[in-house]
Amino acid sequence: MRAWITGALFCTAVLAGAGAAQAEVRVHVTYLRHEAPPRVVLSNLDPVPADLGLAGAQLGRLENATTGRFLNQSFTLDILSIPAQEDILVPARIALARGDILLLDMAASDQTAIADLDPTTLMFNVSDSGDALRGAQCRANILHSALSARMESDALMQVLLSKRWTRLALMAGPRPDDHSLAQLYRDSARKFGLKIVDEVAWTFDTDLRRAANTEVALLTQGLKAHDVLLVADAADDFARYIPFNTWDPRPVAGRAGLSAQGWSPAMEQWGAAQLQARFEDLAGRDMAPRDYAAYAAMRSIGEAVARIQTSDQGRIRDYILSPDFELAAFQGRPLSYRPWDGQMRQPVPVATTRALVASAPLDGFEHARNPLDSLGVDAPETLCTAFKD
Amino acid sequence: MWRLSALLLISLPLSLQAGEIWITNEKDDTISVIDTDTLEVTRTIATGERPRGITFSKDFTRAYVCASDSDAVQVIDVQSGDILNDLPSGEDPEQFVLHPDDRHLWIANEDDAIATVVDVQTHKVVAQINVGIEPEGMAVSPDGKTVVSTSETTSMAHWIDTESHEIYANSLVDARPRHAVFTSDGAQLWVSSEIGGTVSVFDTADQSLITKIRFEITGVHPDLIQPVGFEFTADGTRAFVALGPANHIAVVDTATFEVTDYLLVGRRVWHMAFSPDHSKLFTTNGVSGDVTVIDVATLTPIKSIKTGRYPWGAAMRP
Structure with a gap:
C-alpha cells in the first residue's frame, strides 16, 4: 500500500517537472443529432452530406487532443444520431447521465427540452439559426456557435x-x-x-x-x-x-x-486554407457552415480547457463568456461569446461560390464595444434574460 | 590574367558595399532581390511553389527557401540564382531556422504538426518531432542548445533540446503564435501572437513569462492589431514588430518593454530584414505587394519598392 502511494506521487512529480498539469484533465463531449426529415428540393446537385456537422466536431476534437497532449488533457467525442421519428430525449438522458458536454444539432424546441433536463450541463447549439433560441426561449446553459440568420x-x-x-x-x-x-x-x-x-x-x-x-x-x-x-x-x-x-x-x-454564411469554402485568407485542407483530408469534401459551427464549439471547449486546466463545466462556461476568452478560428479576428445571449461573435464571410467578396463587419460599421456586435441582436435589444446574474 | 584581376577589382568593392535583401513572393513563386543602396529590385529569381521562409548559409553563398506548396526547401546559388538542389523538408514547410552549426535546418511543417530537422550536407532528414497544430515560428538559441517551435492553432511555444530532439517544456501563449526569436544574449525568448495581439517575453532559464507586450493604435480596432514578424536591432536595444493588417511597425524598447513609436508601412505587413549596416529596415507588405524601407535613425519610411505578388519573407545578404 505504502509503495503504491509513493509510486503515484512520483509519477505526479515527474509530470509537473515536465511542465504538464498534475492530473490528466478528461473532457467528454457528445454530439447529439436529431435527424431532419429529408429535404425535397429541385436540384440534385448538392446532396446533404451524411456527416454534416459531425465532421467539423471530429476535426475540432483532433485539434483539441493535439494541444491536450502537451498539457495532459484528453478529449473524447461520442456521436448519437437519432432518426426524426424517435424521441431525442432518450439518448439525451444517456449523454447527460455520463456528464458529457453536449453539441446539439436539432430543432430549437428539442434543444430547450434537453437544456431543461439538466441546467448545469453545458451545451452548444450548432444548428439552429433562429431568434427564439437566442431570445425569449434562451437557456443559460446553451451557447450558440451556429450563427443566427439575423x-x-x-x-x-x-x-x-x-x-x-x-x-x-x-x-x-x-x-x-x-x-x-x-x-x-x-x-x-x-x-x-x-x-x-x-x-x-x-x-x-x-x-x-x-x-x-x-x-x-x-x-x-x-x-x-x-x-x-x-x-x-x-x-x-x-x-x-x-x-x-x-x-x-x-x-x-x-x-x-x-x-x-458562417463559413464558406471560398475562404482562404487568415490561415483558412490550412483549415480547409485539414477538413478535406478528414471528410473528403468542403467544409460547410454547420461543420464550422461544430468545429468552433469543440475548439471553444478546447481553448477554455487549455487556459483554465479543468473539465468543470460551470467554469468552462464562465470562462468562455468572460472577456478573457479569445478563439483564433481563421476568420481574421478573435471569436468570443456575447454575455447577454451566449451567441458566438464572429466575422461573417460574404462570398460567391468561388471567392470571398467581403468579411463583415466592414470598416465604418462602428460599435461602442466591438464591431462584431453590429451583426445580429445587440445587448439593448435582447429578449434573453437567462444570462442575467 | 591582367583582365581577370581588373574584373576582380571592379566587382569587389561593389559586392562589399551593396548588400541585398531577398524577398520571397508567396503568390508569384519568385524572389525579388533588392539592392540596399540603390533601393531597386536588381534581380527576380524563380522558385518552387509558394515561397515563404528564407535564410542564408553562414558564408552567404547559398539561400535556403521554404517552397511550401512544393513540399521542399530549395537551395539557391546566390550568384547565379540557380536552384542547386531540393532538401527533403516534410510537407508544407513554412518557416525554418539554421542552427549555429551551419548544418542543420529546423523546419516547421505547417500541415503536419511536425518539426523536421534536415542535414544540409547529407540532404537527409535527421529527426522529426511532433509539435502542435500549424507550427510556424522557429527560433534557435545562440548557444544552439534549444530550438523553439510555435504552433498557431495549439497556441504554444515548444522548447526542444537540439541534442535529444525531445520537447522539454511547453509554454502557452496568446492565440495564434507566428514568430519567435531569442535575444542575442540568449536570456530571453520573444513570441508574437497574431490573434491574441501580444508579444510574450520569456526567461529562457526557466521558461517563465517575464511580460506581455501589448499594442494600441488610435483609430485601429484592437482585433486588427496582429503582431507577426519582428527583429531586434544589432545593439539589442529595440525591437521592430510587424502588426499585420494594422499596417504599422511598432518600435519596442527592449529594456522597458514599452512601445515608443508606431510607423505606418504598407498593407498587411509580415516580416522584415535590416540592411548590413542596420541603417535601414525593409518590411514585406503582403496585400499591397511592396516593401517599405524605413530609415532606422529617424524612424521614417523613405521608400516603397514594388515586388512580386504577396511578399512574405525577408533575409539580408551583405
Whole structure:
C-alpha cells in the first residue's frame, strides 16, 4: 500500500517537472443529432452530406487532443444520431447521465427540452439559426456557435450598403421559413438604411431546371427599378435558378449569388486554407457552415480547457463568456461569446461560390464595444434574460 | 590574367558595399532581390511553389527557401540564382531556422504538426518531432542548445533540446503564435501572437513569462492589431514588430518593454530584414505587394519598392 502511494506521487512529480498539469484533465463531449426529415428540393446537385456537422466536431476534437497532449488533457467525442421519428430525449438522458458536454444539432424546441433536463450541463447549439433560441426561449446553459440568420442577414446588408447598392427587390418563396427569412431581410435593410423597393412572391411548381430561362424573366419583368435582387429561399430550393435569368441584368443575393454564411469554402485568407485542407483530408469534401459551427464549439471547449486546466463545466462556461476568452478560428479576428445571449461573435464571410467578396463587419460599421456586435441582436435589444446574474 | 584581376577589382568593392535583401513572393513563386543602396529590385529569381521562409548559409553563398506548396526547401546559388538542389523538408514547410552549426535546418511543417530537422550536407532528414497544430515560428538559441517551435492553432511555444530532439517544456501563449526569436544574449525568448495581439517575453532559464507586450493604435480596432514578424536591432536595444493588417511597425524598447513609436508601412505587413549596416529596415507588405524601407535613425519610411505578388519573407545578404 505504502509503495503504491509513493509510486503515484512520483509519477505526479515527474509530470509537473515536465511542465504538464498534475492530473490528466478528461473532457467528454457528445454530439447529439436529431435527424431532419429529408429535404425535397429541385436540384440534385448538392446532396446533404451524411456527416454534416459531425465532421467539423471530429476535426475540432483532433485539434483539441493535439494541444491536450502537451498539457495532459484528453478529449473524447461520442456521436448519437437519432432518426426524426424517435424521441431525442432518450439518448439525451444517456449523454447527460455520463456528464458529457453536449453539441446539439436539432430543432430549437428539442434543444430547450434537453437544456431543461439538466441546467448545469453545458451545451452548444450548432444548428439552429433562429431568434427564439437566442431570445425569449434562451437557456443559460446553451451557447450558440451556429450563427443566427439575423447576423448573416445584417452582414449581407452591410456589404450591399458599402457598395451603395441600396435599392433592393425581394423575392420570397412560399414556405413559412421563406417568409421568416424575407422578414429578416426587411429588418436588416431597415437597420442599415437600405430600401426594399418592390417584392414578388415565388409561386412556381414547374420544374425550373427546364423553365427558368423564361419563367424567371417574366416574374421579374414588372419589378421597380432596383440594384440587387434578394432571394429569400430558406431551403435552398429555387434560388440557384434565379441568377442570369432575370429580366433586368441585376446581381442576385441571398441564397444564390452573393451569400452570407458562417463559413464558406471560398475562404482562404487568415490561415483558412490550412483549415480547409485539414477538413478535406478528414471528410473528403468542403467544409460547410454547420461543420464550422461544430468545429468552433469543440475548439471553444478546447481553448477554455487549455487556459483554465479543468473539465468543470460551470467554469468552462464562465470562462468562455468572460472577456478573457479569445478563439483564433481563421476568420481574421478573435471569436468570443456575447454575455447577454451566449451567441458566438464572429466575422461573417460574404462570398460567391468561388471567392470571398467581403468579411463583415466592414470598416465604418462602428460599435461602442466591438464591431462584431453590429451583426445580429445587440445587448439593448435582447429578449434573453437567462444570462442575467 | 591582367583582365581577370581588373574584373576582380571592379566587382569587389561593389559586392562589399551593396548588400541585398531577398524577398520571397508567396503568390508569384519568385524572389525579388533588392539592392540596399540603390533601393531597386536588381534581380527576380524563380522558385518552387509558394515561397515563404528564407535564410542564408553562414558564408552567404547559398539561400535556403521554404517552397511550401512544393513540399521542399530549395537551395539557391546566390550568384547565379540557380536552384542547386531540393532538401527533403516534410510537407508544407513554412518557416525554418539554421542552427549555429551551419548544418542543420529546423523546419516547421505547417500541415503536419511536425518539426523536421534536415542535414544540409547529407540532404537527409535527421529527426522529426511532433509539435502542435500549424507550427510556424522557429527560433534557435545562440548557444544552439534549444530550438523553439510555435504552433498557431495549439497556441504554444515548444522548447526542444537540439541534442535529444525531445520537447522539454511547453509554454502557452496568446492565440495564434507566428514568430519567435531569442535575444542575442540568449536570456530571453520573444513570441508574437497574431490573434491574441501580444508579444510574450520569456526567461529562457526557466521558461517563465517575464511580460506581455501589448499594442494600441488610435483609430485601429484592437482585433486588427496582429503582431507577426519582428527583429531586434544589432545593439539589442529595440525591437521592430510587424502588426499585420494594422499596417504599422511598432518600435519596442527592449529594456522597458514599452512601445515608443508606431510607423505606418504598407498593407498587411509580415516580416522584415535590416540592411548590413542596420541603417535601414525593409518590411514585406503582403496585400499591397511592396516593401517599405524605413530609415532606422529617424524612424521614417523613405521608400516603397514594388515586388512580386504577396511578399512574405525577408533575409539580408551583405
